[in-house]
Amino acid sequence: MIKLCAINEIPTEGAKGFSLNGKNLVVLNYRNEIYIYENSCPHRSIPLEWQPDQFLDYEKTFIQCATHGALFQIDTGVCISGPCVEDRLNKIPFTISNNEIFVTV
């Protein structure tokens, strides 16, 4: 397990991107839960965001791929709209200790 960040570095109802051991990750703080996915769209295996830390759609209810607009559920990573419907983002295992997030990548 590697320390990624403190929970309070992730904006509430928001997201933040990280690069760790050659992997791009996105960490989300959504409805008081933390979710971590590999930052790679299953459609083309490219990063999801168009600007740093901009991972969500306008209403902040889905993760949105900037390239072709695929929408992913924040809590499951499943694509519900776009060119890769029913594919899912790769979930990254993590633990939280003393308000810090640790991941295995």
Ligand code: FES
């Ligand atoms: S690369 Fe993400 S929807 Fe096409």
